[in-house]
Amino acid sequence: MEREIPYVVEYLKDKGGVPMVRVLGVDHFHTKSVFDCGQAFRFMPVSNTLHSEEWGGVAYGRYITVAEDEDGLYIYGVEREEFLRVWGHYLALDFDVSTAAEDILSRSDNEALRNAVRYGEGIRILRQERWETLCSFIISQNNNIPRIRSLIERISRELGESAECFDGMQAHGYTDAYSFPTPEQIVEAGVERLREMKLGFRAPYIYDAAEKICSGVLSLDEVGSAESTEEAARLLMTVKGVGPKVAACTLLFGFERDDAFPVDVWVRRVIEKYFEPPFDPLALGPYAGLAQQYLFYYERSLE
DNA sequence: AAACAGGCCTAAA
DNA sequence: TTTAGGCCTGTT
Numbered sequence: 001m002e003r004e005i006p007y008v009v010e011y012l013k014d015k016g017g018v019p020m021v022r023v024l025g026v027d028h029f030h031t032k033s034v035f036d037c038g039q040a041f042r043f044m045p046v047s048n049t050l051h052s053e054e055w056g057g058v059a060y061g062r063y064i065t066v067a068e069d070e071d072g073l074y075i076y077g078v079e080r081e082e083f084l085r086v087w088g089h090y091l092a093l094d095f096d097v098s099t100a101a102e103d104i105l106s107r108s109d110n111e112a113l114r115n116a117v118r119y120g121e122g123i124r125i126l127r128q129e130r131w132e133t134l135c136s137f138i139i140s141q142n143n144n145i146p147r148i149r150s151l152i153e154r155i156s157r158e159l160g161e162s163a164e165c166f167d168g169m170q171a172h173g174y175t176d177a178y179s180f181p182t183p184e185q186i187v188e189a190g191v192e193r194l195r196e197m198k199l200g201f202r203a204p205y206i207y208d209a210a211e212k213i214c215s216g217v218l219s220l221d222e223v224g225s226a227e228s229t230e231e232a233a234r235l236l237m238t239v240k241g242v243g244p245k246v247a248a249c250t251l252l253f254g255f256e257r258d259d260a261f262p263v264d265v266w267v268r269r270v271i272e273k274y275f276e277p278p279f280d281p282l283a284l285g286p287y288a289g290l291a292q293q294y295l296f297y298y299e300r301s302l303e
Numbered sequence: 304a305a306a307c308a309g310g311c312c313t314a315a316a
Numbered sequence: 317t318t319t320a321g322g323c324c325t326g327t328t
Contacts, residue, residue, distance in 0.1 A: 038309065137309085138310095140308095140309055140310085141308095141309080141311065142310050142311080142323075143308055143310090143325085143326095144308040144309085144326080145309080146327090147308080147326065147327085148308095150326095151325095195324085198324075198325060199324080199325090200323075200324025200325055201311090201312095201322095201323050201325095202324080203324085205311090240311090240312085241311065241312080242310095242311085243310060243311050244310090244311095245309070245311085246309095262309075263309095265308090266309060296309075300309090
């Protein structure tokens, strides 16, 4: 369901001369929901007086921030060409959330699901970078979100390159920022170095993923063009430390496989709590992954 | 202090 | 084929 960005888009500069994009009338995009629902680990709240909620982070080698008000969405540190080529898609502004949510609800009359969709109305599944997504969810296993964040930040700082950033972004929380290391940079660093960075038992997993990609044993292009989500998952699971859950997250968040349905402890809890026994994610349809994210975010909010 | 954190690997039935 | 333990590290 990719399409042109169905919003009015303006290309402006802020008071500090920073190139920015304003997207008018965006629905289903609440910055906190998007960046804090557990799909992404590199965006953090930026405190300034411009917006109540502004989140900054690195993707595609650039530091940007995203904020909103009643008029629409603001993306700071981005020019027109790159917005059209990269960021509109990264932020999934070309995705019709309303239709997808309706599709999900049309397949189930489950009340918890209905509540979850309402609660997570502002969620959009980002279209993140493949390699970084794979590593992020390898790191996520048996781990908690603050530490996942700090580990990803640490290996980016130590092994990645300085991110691109427009002058004046200091007003948007920029101090310094680094892109996630490439497979080559991970291999170059070596397992011992990864251990020193406190990746623990995940160090050899990350290294194995990097090594398989560098040697050509695993191709993320092939994963992307696999016939089915199931086949794509099978390819990813050839990496040590990648099981069904990590594979599903990688596919949903990094490969636009909207039907991928990661089952973790929280989702298992939701299923047991609210659904009648033979639960089949396939029954939730082509956007089952979005449904999963609604359920996950909803259940965690109850804590 | 002991248990737990968006799992997965390995060994053993 | 399924099922326990154990795992790096940091926090509570």
